[in-house]
Amino acid sequence: MNKVQEAIIEYISEFNDTLENPVDLSKGADSVLFGVDGTLDSVDFVSLVVDIEQMVEEKFGHLVDLTDSHAMSQKNSPFRTIGTLADYIEARLKEQSNG
Numbered sequence: 506m507n508k509v510q511e512a513i514i515e516y517i518s519e520f521n522d523t524l525e526n527p528v529d530l531s532k533g534a535d536s537v538l539f540g541v542d543g544t545l546d547s548v549d550f551v552s553l554v555v556d557i558e559q560m561v562e563e564k565f566g567h568l569v570d571l572t573d574s575h576a577m578s579q580k581n582s583p584f585r586t587i588g589t590l591a592d593y594i595e596a597r598l599k600e601q602s603n604g
Contacts, residue, residue: 510534510591516560524549534588561594569597
């Protein structure tokens, strides 16, 4: 498991305490966040995304906008699982480092 995945799982484990239907973290990177089989409603999802943006900036020193047109135009949603979200964040961090 990479550092971004670890940070997301750690954050969601705390975030789960505020949820009526917590995210099942038993599958690690394959844990579903949003969409079919996801437990987050739209309000919780938006809150989680904003919080993860802040967490990424604090832990990794870069601001990553997860709600920009790039994220929303992906063929496969980067918000489906913890793994897809971590991969997307890593790609954006890499772009910033190379840019």
